[in-house]
Amino acid sequence: MSSKANSLPGEREVGGLRCGEVLGGLTEYTSGGLDAETRARIEAHVRGCSQCERFGADFARAIRAIRASAEPPSADVLVRLEGRLAR
Amino acid sequence: MTVDELHVTTLEPTDAALLARVAASDGPALGELVRRHWAGLFRFARRMTRDDATAEDALQDTFLAVLQHAATFRGEGSARAWLYTLARHAIQRRARRRVGEPSPSEVTDDVELLGASAGFGCADAATFEDREEIERVLDRLSDEDREVLALVDAEGLSIEEAARSLTLGEAALKSRLHRARLRFMAAMRAMGGDA
Structure with a gap:
């Protein structure tokens, strides 16, 4: 993990990682793509950094909100589709 | 069995x-x-x-x-x-591309700048409760961002499935997904600020 420094407000180093490195790894973290050691380092950082803890929670809620936006479409769409495919 | x-x-x-x-x-x-x-x-x-x-x-x-x-x-x-x-x-x-839609090159790709726009360092928690607002924000994102969010976050395709659908490697897919999520969060904050 690497990213350039000084772009994030209030960035700090906790648990051997900078906030920017944690930010850069959030999607990898949520998709299970990190090795156990890197996951543990991110978790240690987040436990000791209120900014990353808050942002990580926002990040997770954003993903859930997009998921929740996928409402079932009207069944009429299926009826029309089946009719069109049967022609 | x-x-x-x-x-x-x-x-x-x-x-x-x-x-x-x-x-x-x-x-x-x-x-x-x-x-x-x-x-x-x-x-x-x-x-x-x-x-x-x-x-x-x-x-x-x-x-x-x-x-x-x-x-x-x-x-x-x-x-x-x-x-x-x-x-x-x-x-x-x-589909027809919308006039005035931001292309990927018109918005920053820098993850830390995106993170700052998405609310990193802000004391207030983001809100993602208003479904209509979420719809409006998703509609305003670029095709590329909307597409990867629709596939992975909305429809639940795995990283491997989405990468295959978009003919990308998995690392490139995750990079695109990460930036799209941050741009979505930034746009939600901007929308809240406009309200």
């Missing part, structure tokens, strides 16, 4: 098995694929076209393409990823 598992297996063929049957001109197999995937494919098409009628046309085109090309599915990767690939092609043929 237990008897129950065998029963389920018998009742529910895999998507790949259904595609093989479609390739062998088994009409009911197409119907089963339609019933399994129409909703997700329609939501994806509607998200990309922002128009119900165009999305229905693209959905029809997708399943007609399944009929035409089922024999070319070789079982490399998931059948669902293949269906979304066909849908992408159908959508691209049907």
